[in-house]
Amino acid sequence: MHSFTYEEILTSKKSKYDIAIKNFMLSQDSELRTLLDLPAGNAFAAEIAGYDGRAVDTVVDGPDVYHVEFQTKDVDEMPWRMLEYYWLLFRQFSLDFKMEREIIQLLVYMGSDEPTKMVPPLRRDRMTFSYGWQDLRDLGDRSKVDLLRSRRPFDWILRVLCHRVVPDTVWLKVAQKVNDFCEAERDRSQNLKVHLLVAMALRKLEYPLARKMCEMLEVDMKSVPVFKDAVDDAEYKGLVKGVARTISTYLGKQGYKNSELHRWLYKLPLDKLDDLMAECLDAKTRKELDSVLRGKFNEFGFSFR
Numbered sequence: 290m291h292s293f294t295y296e297e298i299l300t301s302k303k304s305k306y307d308i309a310i311k312n313f314m315l316s317q318d319s320e321l322r323t324l325l326d327l328p329a330g331n332a333f334a335a336e337i338a339g340y341d342g343r344a345v346d347t348v349v350d351g352p353d354v355y356h357v358e359f360q361t362k363d364v365d366e367m368p369w370r371m372l373e374y375y376w377l378l379f380r381q382f383s384l385d386f387k388m389e390r391e392i393i394q395l396l397v398y399m400g401s402d403e404p405t406k407m408v409p410p411l412r413r414d415r416m417t418f419s420y421g422w423q424d425l426r427d428l429g430d431r432s433k434v435d436l437l438r439s440r441r442p443f444d445w446i447l448r449v450l451c452h453r454v455v456p457d458t459v460w461l462k463v464a465q466k467v468n469d470f471c472e473a474e475r476d477r478s479q480n481l482k483v484h485l486l487v488a489m490a491l492r493k494l495e496y497p498l499a500r501k502m503c504e505m506l507e508v509d510m511k512s513v514p515v516f517k518d519a520v521d522d523a524e525y526k527g528l529v530k531g532v533a534r535t536i537s538t539y540l541g542k543q544g545y546k547n548s549e550l551h552r553w554l555y556k557l558p559l560d561k562l563d564d565l566m567a568e569c570l571d572a573k574t575r576k577e578l579d580s581v582l583r584g585k586f587n588e589f590g591f592s593f594r
Contacts, residue, residue, distance in 0.1 A: 318441050318443055319441060319443040319444060319447065320432060320434060320436060320439065320441070320443075320444050320447060321428075321443075321447060322349075323432075323433075324428040324431060324432060324447075324451070325357070325395060325397070325423065325428070327349050327355055327357070327395075328349060328351035328352065328353075328355065329351070330349050330350050330351030330355075331349070331350050347359075348378070352390065353390045353391040353392070353393050354378060354382050354390055354391070354392045354393065355393050355395070356374060356375075356378055356392060356393070356394045356395070357394075357395045357397060358370075358371065358374070358394070358395070358396050358397070359397050359399055360396060360397070360398050360399065360400070360404075360407060361398075361399050361400045361491060362400055363398075363400070363402060363404040363405060363406045363407060364406060364407060365406050367396065367406065367407040368406075368407060368409065368410075368411035368418070368420075369411065371394055371396060371409075371411075371418075371420050372411060372418050374394070375392060375394060375418070375420075378392050379392055393421065394420035394421060395420065395421035395422070395423060396409075396420055396421065396422050396423070397423050397424075397425055398422075398423070398424045398425060399425045399450070399491055400491065401426075401491065401492055401493050404424075407422075408422055409421075409422050425450055425451055426450070426451065426452060426453045427451075427453070428447075428451040429447075429448070429451035429452040430452075432451070436448035436451070437459070437462065437463070437466075442466070442467065442470050442481055443484070445463045445466050445467060446463065446467075446481075446484050446485055446488050448463060449463055449488055449492065450488050450491065450492070455492070457498050460489075460494070460498060460502060461498075461501065461502065461505065463485065464485065464502045464505040464506055465505060467481050467482060467485050467506065468482075468505055468506050468507065482506050485502075485506070486503075486506075489502060495531030495532070495535075496531055496532050496535050496566075497535070500563075529555070529557075529558070529559050529562065530555065532559065532562045532563070532566065533554040533555045533557065533562060535566070536554055536562065536565060536566050536569065537551045537554050539569065539570075540569070540582075543575065543578060544575075545582070550586075564585070565585050568581045568585065569581055569582075
Protein backbone atom coordinates (compact mmCIF):
# COMPACT_ATOMS: atom_id res chain seq x y z
CA MET A 290 0.00 0.00 0.00
CA HIS A 291 1.37 3.43 -0.94
CA SER A 292 2.80 5.53 1.90
CA PHE A 293 1.98 9.23 1.58
CA THR A 294 4.43 12.00 2.40
CA TYR A 295 3.61 15.35 4.00
CA GLU A 296 3.97 17.01 0.61
CA GLU A 297 1.50 14.64 -1.02
CA ILE A 298 -0.97 15.17 1.80
CA LEU A 299 -0.77 18.94 1.37
CA THR A 300 -0.96 19.04 -2.43
CA SER A 301 -3.55 16.32 -2.99
CA LYS A 302 -7.06 17.43 -3.91
CA LYS A 303 -8.48 14.60 -1.85
CA SER A 304 -9.51 15.05 1.77
CA LYS A 305 -6.46 15.35 3.98
CA TYR A 306 -8.07 13.09 6.56
CA ASP A 307 -8.82 10.52 3.88
CA ILE A 308 -5.21 10.29 2.71
CA ALA A 309 -3.63 10.18 6.14
CA ILE A 310 -6.07 7.77 7.79
CA LYS A 311 -7.22 5.49 4.97
CA ASN A 312 -3.61 4.74 4.18
CA PHE A 313 -3.66 2.29 7.09
CA MET A 314 -7.33 1.74 7.94
CA LEU A 315 -7.63 -1.45 5.95
CA SER A 316 -4.01 -2.48 6.02
CA GLN A 317 -3.29 -6.11 6.82
CA ASP A 318 -1.06 -4.67 9.57
CA SER A 319 -4.05 -3.36 11.51
CA GLU A 320 -6.69 -4.98 13.69
CA LEU A 321 -9.40 -2.84 12.06
CA ARG A 322 -10.35 -5.42 9.45
CA THR A 323 -11.10 -7.90 12.19
CA LEU A 324 -13.10 -5.33 14.15
CA LEU A 325 -15.19 -4.60 11.04
CA ASP A 326 -15.64 -8.32 10.22
CA LEU A 327 -13.97 -7.93 6.84
CA PRO A 328 -12.20 -10.70 4.90
CA ALA A 329 -8.47 -10.74 4.26
CA GLY A 330 -8.75 -10.13 0.50
CA ASN A 331 -7.02 -7.43 -1.50
CA ALA A 332 -8.16 -3.93 -0.48
CA PHE A 333 -8.05 -1.09 -2.98
CA ALA A 334 -9.69 2.19 -3.93
CA ALA A 335 -11.94 1.38 -6.89
CA GLU A 336 -12.39 3.94 -9.62
CA ILE A 337 -15.89 3.69 -10.99
CA ALA A 338 -16.01 3.46 -14.76
CA GLY A 339 -17.88 6.26 -16.48
CA TYR A 340 -18.19 8.31 -13.28
CA ASP A 341 -15.71 11.16 -13.79
CA GLY A 342 -12.88 9.21 -12.19
CA ARG A 343 -14.54 9.06 -8.78
CA ALA A 344 -13.24 6.32 -6.51
CA VAL A 345 -15.01 4.66 -3.65
CA ASP A 346 -12.89 4.60 -0.51
CA THR A 347 -12.15 0.90 -0.28
CA VAL A 348 -13.24 -2.31 -1.94
CA VAL A 349 -12.22 -5.63 -0.44
CA ASP A 350 -12.50 -8.20 -3.19
CA GLY A 351 -13.16 -11.55 -1.53
CA PRO A 352 -15.91 -14.17 -1.68
CA ASP A 353 -18.22 -11.15 -1.83
CA VAL A 354 -17.56 -7.54 -2.76
CA TYR A 355 -17.11 -5.44 0.38
CA HIS A 356 -17.42 -1.69 -0.05
CA VAL A 357 -16.19 0.36 2.95
CA GLU A 358 -16.72 4.12 3.04
CA PHE A 359 -15.18 6.33 5.73
CA GLN A 360 -16.74 9.62 6.84
CA THR A 361 -15.48 12.29 9.24
CA LYS A 362 -18.57 14.53 9.00
CA ASP A 363 -22.34 14.10 9.12
CA VAL A 364 -23.33 14.62 5.47
CA ASP A 365 -26.95 14.94 4.33
CA GLU A 366 -26.48 13.29 0.96
CA MET A 367 -24.37 10.37 2.16
CA PRO A 368 -27.22 7.80 2.09
CA TRP A 369 -27.92 8.78 -1.52
CA ARG A 370 -24.24 8.54 -2.32
CA MET A 371 -24.15 5.01 -0.87
CA LEU A 372 -27.11 4.06 -3.07
CA GLU A 373 -25.33 5.55 -6.06
CA TYR A 374 -22.17 3.61 -5.23
CA TYR A 375 -24.16 0.40 -4.87
CA TRP A 376 -25.55 0.64 -8.38
CA LEU A 377 -22.21 1.60 -9.94
CA LEU A 378 -20.37 -1.17 -8.11
CA PHE A 379 -23.02 -3.66 -9.13
CA ARG A 380 -22.60 -2.62 -12.74
CA GLN A 381 -18.80 -2.80 -12.53
CA PHE A 382 -18.48 -6.14 -10.73
CA SER A 383 -21.35 -8.01 -12.37
CA LEU A 384 -21.18 -9.99 -15.56
CA ASP A 385 -24.11 -9.07 -17.79
CA PHE A 386 -26.02 -8.24 -14.58
CA LYS A 387 -25.74 -11.84 -13.39
CA MET A 388 -24.23 -11.02 -10.04
CA GLU A 389 -23.44 -14.13 -8.05
CA ARG A 390 -21.49 -12.34 -5.33
CA GLU A 391 -23.17 -10.04 -2.85
CA ILE A 392 -22.20 -6.37 -2.55
CA ILE A 393 -21.85 -5.62 1.15
CA GLN A 394 -21.61 -1.94 1.99
CA LEU A 395 -20.35 -0.46 5.25
CA LEU A 396 -20.22 3.20 6.25
CA VAL A 397 -17.70 3.88 9.03
CA TYR A 398 -18.01 7.18 10.88
CA MET A 399 -14.67 8.48 12.18
CA GLY A 400 -15.65 11.86 13.65
CA SER A 401 -16.27 12.97 17.23
CA ASP A 402 -19.80 14.37 16.98
CA GLU A 403 -23.04 12.37 17.06
CA PRO A 404 -24.12 11.78 13.43
CA THR A 405 -27.81 11.59 12.55
CA LYS A 406 -28.01 12.28 8.81
CA MET A 407 -26.19 9.19 7.56
CA VAL A 408 -27.65 6.46 9.73
CA PRO A 409 -29.51 3.90 7.54
CA PRO A 410 -31.98 3.04 6.20
CA LEU A 411 -32.78 5.51 3.44
CA ARG A 412 -36.53 5.64 2.78
CA ARG A 413 -38.05 7.52 -0.11
CA ASP A 414 -41.29 6.99 -2.00
CA ARG A 415 -41.66 3.18 -2.26
CA MET A 416 -37.95 2.52 -1.84
CA THR A 417 -36.03 1.39 1.23
CA PHE A 418 -32.26 1.12 0.96
CA SER A 419 -29.88 0.12 3.73
CA TYR A 420 -26.18 -0.50 4.35
CA GLY A 421 -23.96 -1.43 7.24
CA TRP A 422 -23.22 1.32 9.73
CA GLN A 423 -20.47 1.56 12.33
CA ASP A 424 -19.17 4.33 14.56
CA LEU A 425 -15.42 3.85 14.92
CA ARG A 426 -15.64 4.87 18.59
CA ASP A 427 -17.71 1.79 19.39
CA LEU A 428 -15.26 -0.78 18.04
CA GLY A 429 -12.73 -0.85 20.86
CA ASP A 430 -14.84 -2.88 23.26
CA ARG A 431 -15.17 -5.73 20.79
CA SER A 432 -11.42 -6.11 20.26
CA LYS A 433 -10.06 -9.46 21.41
CA VAL A 434 -6.54 -8.06 21.61
CA ASP A 435 -5.07 -5.28 23.72
CA LEU A 436 -4.49 -2.67 21.01
CA LEU A 437 -2.03 -0.74 23.15
CA ARG A 438 0.12 -3.87 23.60
CA SER A 439 -0.08 -4.94 19.97
CA ARG A 440 3.14 -5.34 18.01
CA ARG A 441 1.54 -3.44 15.13
CA PRO A 442 1.99 0.35 15.47
CA PHE A 443 -1.26 1.12 13.63
CA ASP A 444 -3.14 -0.64 16.42
CA TRP A 445 -1.78 1.86 18.95
CA ILE A 446 -3.48 4.65 17.01
CA LEU A 447 -6.64 2.59 16.72
CA ARG A 448 -6.64 2.43 20.52
CA VAL A 449 -7.31 6.18 20.77
CA LEU A 450 -9.75 6.23 17.85
CA CYS A 451 -11.87 3.21 18.77
CA HIS A 452 -13.10 4.36 22.18
CA ARG A 453 -15.41 7.21 23.14
CA VAL A 454 -13.45 8.08 26.27
CA VAL A 455 -9.66 8.03 26.13
CA PRO A 456 -7.73 9.10 29.25
CA ASP A 457 -4.87 11.55 28.81
CA THR A 458 -2.50 8.86 30.07
CA VAL A 459 -3.45 6.62 27.15
CA TRP A 460 -2.87 9.40 24.60
CA LEU A 461 0.54 10.07 26.11
CA LYS A 462 1.37 6.36 26.16
CA VAL A 463 0.53 6.08 22.46
CA ALA A 464 2.67 9.14 21.69
CA GLN A 465 5.59 7.60 23.56
CA LYS A 466 5.24 4.26 21.75
CA VAL A 467 5.00 5.98 18.36
CA ASN A 468 7.99 8.15 19.13
CA ASP A 469 10.08 5.17 20.28
CA PHE A 470 9.10 3.15 17.23
CA CYS A 471 9.98 5.99 14.85
CA GLU A 472 13.39 6.31 16.48
CA ALA A 473 14.09 2.57 16.22
CA GLU A 474 12.53 1.93 12.79
CA ARG A 475 13.17 5.08 10.77
CA ASP A 476 12.81 3.35 7.40
CA ARG A 477 9.43 1.82 8.27
CA SER A 478 7.75 4.70 10.06
CA GLN A 479 7.96 7.88 8.00
CA ASN A 480 4.23 8.62 8.29
CA LEU A 481 3.28 7.12 11.64
CA LYS A 482 3.47 10.50 13.37
CA VAL A 483 1.21 11.96 10.68
CA HIS A 484 -1.43 9.32 11.43
CA LEU A 485 -1.29 10.08 15.15
CA LEU A 486 -1.51 13.84 14.55
CA VAL A 487 -4.58 13.35 12.36
CA ALA A 488 -6.08 11.07 15.02
CA MET A 489 -5.56 13.92 17.51
CA ALA A 490 -7.38 16.29 15.17
CA LEU A 491 -10.21 13.83 14.57
CA ARG A 492 -10.76 13.64 18.32
CA LYS A 493 -10.39 17.43 18.65
CA LEU A 494 -7.61 17.21 21.18
CA GLU A 495 -7.04 20.60 22.79
CA TYR A 496 -4.35 22.23 24.86
CA PRO A 497 -2.54 21.47 27.04
CA LEU A 498 -2.65 17.78 26.05
CA ALA A 499 -2.21 18.47 22.33
CA ARG A 500 0.85 20.57 23.00
CA LYS A 501 2.37 17.95 25.28
CA MET A 502 1.75 15.29 22.63
CA CYS A 503 3.55 17.34 20.01
CA GLU A 504 6.45 17.94 22.36
CA MET A 505 6.72 14.20 22.99
CA LEU A 506 6.63 13.54 19.26
CA GLU A 507 9.28 16.24 18.80
CA VAL A 508 6.99 18.15 16.45
CA ASP A 509 6.91 21.96 16.31
CA MET A 510 3.22 22.93 16.61
CA LYS A 511 3.74 25.97 14.38
CA SER A 512 4.96 23.87 11.46
CA VAL A 513 2.60 20.89 11.64
CA PRO A 514 0.53 20.84 8.42
CA VAL A 515 -1.92 18.44 10.01
CA PHE A 516 -2.98 21.13 12.47
CA LYS A 517 -2.99 24.09 10.09
CA ASP A 518 -3.46 22.93 6.52
CA ALA A 519 -4.55 19.29 6.67
CA VAL A 520 -7.26 19.75 9.28
CA ASP A 521 -10.74 20.77 8.15
CA ASP A 522 -11.62 24.38 8.92
CA ALA A 523 -14.02 23.43 11.69
CA GLU A 524 -11.45 21.36 13.56
CA TYR A 525 -8.76 24.01 13.06
CA LYS A 526 -11.05 26.72 14.41
CA GLY A 527 -11.95 24.51 17.33
CA LEU A 528 -8.27 24.08 18.19
CA VAL A 529 -7.68 27.84 17.89
CA LYS A 530 -10.66 28.48 20.15
CA GLY A 531 -9.32 26.10 22.78
CA VAL A 532 -5.87 27.73 22.81
CA ALA A 533 -7.34 31.25 22.89
CA ARG A 534 -9.62 30.25 25.78
CA THR A 535 -6.65 28.86 27.72
CA ILE A 536 -4.63 32.07 27.25
CA SER A 537 -7.65 34.22 28.08
CA THR A 538 -8.27 32.31 31.32
CA TYR A 539 -4.61 32.54 32.27
CA LEU A 540 -4.41 36.28 31.63
CA GLY A 541 -7.67 36.84 33.51
CA LYS A 542 -6.19 35.15 36.57
CA GLN A 543 -3.14 37.42 36.27
CA GLY A 544 -5.36 40.49 36.48
CA TYR A 545 -5.75 41.41 32.81
CA LYS A 546 -9.45 42.26 32.50
CA ASN A 547 -9.54 44.23 29.23
CA SER A 548 -12.51 42.67 27.39
CA GLU A 549 -11.28 43.95 24.03
CA LEU A 550 -7.98 42.16 24.64
CA HIS A 551 -9.76 38.87 25.32
CA ARG A 552 -11.97 39.18 22.22
CA TRP A 553 -8.90 39.94 20.15
CA LEU A 554 -7.20 36.70 21.22
CA TYR A 555 -9.81 34.66 19.33
CA LYS A 556 -8.86 36.40 16.08
CA LEU A 557 -5.24 35.24 16.12
CA PRO A 558 -4.07 32.29 14.01
CA LEU A 559 -2.79 29.20 15.78
CA ASP A 560 0.92 29.89 15.21
CA LYS A 561 0.70 33.31 16.86
CA LEU A 562 -1.33 31.93 19.74
CA ASP A 563 1.29 29.24 20.21
CA ASP A 564 4.05 31.89 20.34
CA LEU A 565 2.05 34.00 22.75
CA MET A 566 1.27 31.11 25.10
CA ALA A 567 4.88 29.94 25.20
CA GLU A 568 6.23 33.36 26.10
CA CYS A 569 3.49 34.05 28.65
CA LEU A 570 4.25 30.81 30.45
CA ASP A 571 7.98 31.56 30.40
CA ALA A 572 7.49 34.93 32.14
CA LYS A 573 8.66 34.67 35.76
CA THR A 574 7.19 37.92 37.11
CA ARG A 575 4.26 40.22 36.44
CA LYS A 576 6.71 42.75 35.01
CA GLU A 577 8.07 40.18 32.55
CA LEU A 578 4.54 39.12 31.58
CA ASP A 579 3.57 42.76 31.01
CA SER A 580 6.64 43.20 28.80
CA VAL A 581 5.78 40.06 26.82
CA LEU A 582 2.23 41.21 26.25
CA ARG A 583 3.26 44.69 25.13
CA GLY A 584 5.82 43.31 22.70
CA LYS A 585 3.60 40.57 21.29
CA PHE A 586 0.51 42.75 20.97
CA ASN A 587 2.48 45.42 19.13
CA GLU A 588 3.92 42.72 16.86
CA PHE A 589 0.43 41.32 16.17
CA GLY A 590 -1.09 44.75 15.56
CA PHE A 591 -3.03 45.21 18.79
CA SER A 592 -2.63 48.36 20.85
CA PHE A 593 -1.91 47.24 24.43
CA ARG A 594 -2.74 49.76 27.17
